[in-house]
Amino acid sequence: MPVPTARFLVVLDADSTLIRNEVIELIADEAGRGAEVAAATEAAMRGEVDFATSLRSRVEALRGVPLAAFARVLARVEPTPGVRELIAAVHERGGAVGVVSGGFHEILDTVAPDLGVDVWRANRLLTEDGALAGRVDGTIVDAAGKAAALIEWAAERGVPMSQTIAIGDGANDLLMMDAAALGLAFNAKPAVRAQADLVIGTVDLREVIPLLP
Template sequence: MPLPRARFLVVLDADSTLIRNEVIELIADEAHRGSEVAAATEAAMRGEVDFATSLRSRVAQLEGVPLGAFARVLARVEPTAGAQALVAAVHDRGGRVGVVSGGFHEILDTVAPSLGVDVWRANRLAAADGALTGGVDGAIVDADGKAAALSEWAAEAGVALSRTIAIGDGANDLRMMAAAGLGVAFNAKPAVRAQADIVVGPVDLSQVIPLLP
């Protein structure tokens, strides 16, 4: 469903940005492979490996995790401090909030609406016979996919790219941040801080509110 017209658009990454967790690591804990997946996630966020290749290899470690485990994973997800305040402030000023994630719809479909997010996009985990197969359904949301989502949502809401804000922490957020009118590094890796328009130090999304148009 197209977004209503808006004054501006704010698009956030999910893991370690909108929420404090890296969801793939929480799911990996269910397979007792959390430490291996955490190390691979860190390398991908630093930009040391191709994101799509890394994601496929990490998701392969999730094979056999029962779908019933998602309730336990969701119970461990923690919104980042200030997330709801930022969303409310954007709405109060006539803006819209999108979230685009290299994570998973299986979690974001619950978390995003609970925080008042208007539109979101993420990867989908393949499943069969009540358990994960270790694969990803459809095209992977990578750096290009994130930038494309920002542009698409801005067009649907009638917002010029100059009136968009992109907030992220990892290397796969850089193209989205470069496409936006303002790229904000939040809780970010050094390479992301170096290339962002502005760096927010405290891990509190309400610190972004003064940047809103």
């Protein structure tokens, strides 16, 4: 089935951008390792450690979490204020919305369609015997993977790169933000705020609507 064309493309990070939470921390809470994983996530988002290396070690900490725990995790996910209004405004103007995440399809496959997202990509967690195996399945969606997704989705929809917007909070969003015509730091770490084209200071995605083409 052909991908519908769009007039412009907005691509968001998921954790702490599309949603208020860091999903890996919610899953880690189920293993009693929330604080440990939260500290490692914070270091990765500040750009102090390699994202893929950090993600592998954090996912290892999730080993043994039963798949039944995902219902509890999903119940704790909070969409970011203004996200539904932003997505509706993009669609009203003939645009498309993508989400690319260093997080996990196991959560995003429920959250993204509920919010009206057009296309999304994330990591997948390996499982064994009804529980997490502590490993990521396949190639990790890192900073380069996020930028590649934005470029790929724009090409599929006939959107020139001059009509692309990327929104993120962490160091692994910087390549995607650089690839887009407009890179917005949202709820962002200092290094990201310093390199973004614009900084959205209020944690409300409706602030992005006036910037849409």
